Amino acid sequence: MIRIKAGVPRGVRPFVFGLPIMWGALAITYRLVCPLAQQHDLGTRIVTTAVFFAAGAGLILQVRRALLQELKQARRVARAAQNALLRPLPSRVGGLHTAVAQLSADHGARVGGDLYEVIATEHGVRVVMGDVRGHGLAALGTVAAVLGSFREAVHDEPELGSVLRRLDRALARHLAERARDDHAVAEEFVTVLLLEIRPDGELLCLNCGHPWPYRLAGTRVEALAATDPLPPLGPFPLPRELPAQSVGHLLTGESLILHTDGAEDARDGHGRFFSLPDAIAGAVRGQPVTPQTILRTVFDALLRHTAGRPTDDIALLVLRNERSTVQCGAPPGARDSDTCGSAARARPAPTYPHPTNHL
Structure with a gap:
């Protein structure tokens, strides 16, 4: 019996869910430890925001790329299974x-x-x-x-x-x-x-x-x-x-x-x-x-x-x-x-x- 379950494959789950957690932990650590985070002038805030925005955007793109690759693989497997049956x-x-x-x-x-x-x-x-x-x-x-x-x-x-x-x-x-x-x-x-x-x-x-x-x-x-x-x-x-x-x-x-x-x-x-x-x-x-x-x-x-x-x-x-x-x-x-x-x-x-x- 062929059993195919929808959802995020197991191999990609740690990667998909781990990166946002790591990014959040890094943001909290930065706010508590880094001296730059304690400064309140406008220039420092702009630089800090830009750094976190770039890092977050990069992580989102990586997660999206990984999910698309897994989705393409799932579609190939599904088509191969159907071609074998029909x-x-x-x-x-x-x-x-x-x-x-x-x-x-x-x-x-x-x-x-x-x-x-x-x-x-x-x-x-x-x-x-x-x-x-x-x-x-x-x-x-x-x-x-x-x-x-x-x-x-x-x-x-x-x-x-x-x-x-x-x-x-x-x-x-x-x-x-x-x-x-x-x-x-x-x-x-x-x-x-x-x-x-x-x-x-x-x-x-x-x-x-x-x-x-x-x-x-x-x-x-x-x-x-x-x-x-x-x-x-x-x-x-x-x-x-x-x-x-x-x-x-x-x-x-x-x-x-x-x-x-x-x-x-x-x-x-x-x-x-x-x-x-x-x-x-x-x-x-x-x-x-x-x-x-x-x-x-x-x-x-x-x-x-x-x-x-x-x-x-x-x-x-x-x-x-x-x-x-x-x-x-x-x-x-x-x-x-x-x-x-x-x-x-x-x-x-x-x-x-x-x-x-x-x-």
């Missing part, structure tokens, strides 16, 4: 082209509480998108617990419901450890969306309080909302039965856009919410549709909408089905050309006018 996704996983981007609202630490992963398994391509309550350094430990459990469970568990139970147990252990160490942990929860994309493109889903993804088929943007989601992981126990829900198919040429709630909750200066479906539809206007163009179009629109100041962490994950044939389930490392030999189902996507973008 490792870069390969551009192609099991015949799916992928692209992901994240924007953190914590401008100081520059880390967020969003999590994602895409892994090809013998059961199909399995995907997780999640959002830890809060953001910044405090969320990294929870992200590590959930992602570590997912990366193990997706290979071991044949059913998506069993994967979700493993995530729930890992989160419960993590929160119990934090409660023992910190003695006071605020209620914490994680929204999680689990997806399984089978070789024929069928989508199986389990949703625990997370926003439903959008499917881009031609120029049509639709939400994959099947039923009301389960409660987020953490506060409530999972139900006894966890059957994965079928939410349709991801056919050749279609894209799936997973996101955290920071995208649709973003507001402009007038309090209007960001229209994610309109922004996604804008990605097909006059340019080739790729996961990268979808990300670029959506983030450009989102930053314009919020004037470059989002108030919550935002993560977007795009999966585009570019399989030419139905693929057999294969473990990681299998080539995209390893197919079952049967043609993938394909149907032309109906063409609709582009939605109006109010950004």
Whole structure:
């Protein structure tokens, strides 16, 4: 478990707090012992004041420089920890082209509480998108617990419901450890969306309080909302039965856009919410549709909408089905050309006018 605590590092505390104490002791000693301090003429007072002002300013600059160096080091460590947890996704996983981007609202630490992963398994391509309550350094430990459990469970568990139970147990252990160490942990929860994309493109889903993804088929943007989601992981126990829900198919040429709630909750200066479906539809206007163009179009629109100041962490994950044939389930490392030999189902996507973008 990664544990990073905010505050002044231990190594710099004696330096930060020791210098002002030494300066104060020196000032008192000067006033009591030095003969110059007993003189009351104007020139001596000016010289004494100037000396103490220069010494105090120098000490303040030294303390500020030390704190800035430690802050930069803490930020580098935080970014390195997040990069290790949210490792870069390969551009192609099991015949799916992928692209992901994240924007953190914590401008100081520059880390967020969003999590994602895409892994090809013998059961199909399995995907997780999640959002830890809060953001910044405090969320990294929870992200590590959930992602570590997912990366193990997706290979071991044949059913998506069993994967979700493993995530729930890992989160419960993590929160119990934090409660023992910190003695006071605020209620914490994680929204999680689990997806399984089978070789024929069928989508199986389990949703625990997370926003439903959008499917881009031609120029049509639709939400994959099947039923009301389960409660987020953490506060409530999972139900006894966890059957994965079928939410349709991801056919050749279609894209799936997973996101955290920071995208649709973003507001402009007038309090209007960001229209994610309109922004996604804008990605097909006059340019080739790729996961990268979808990300670029959506983030450009989102930053314009919020004037470059989002108030919550935002993560977007795009999966585009570019399989030419139905693929057999294969473990990681299998080539995209390893197919079952049967043609993938394909149907032309109906063409609709582009939605109006109010950004």
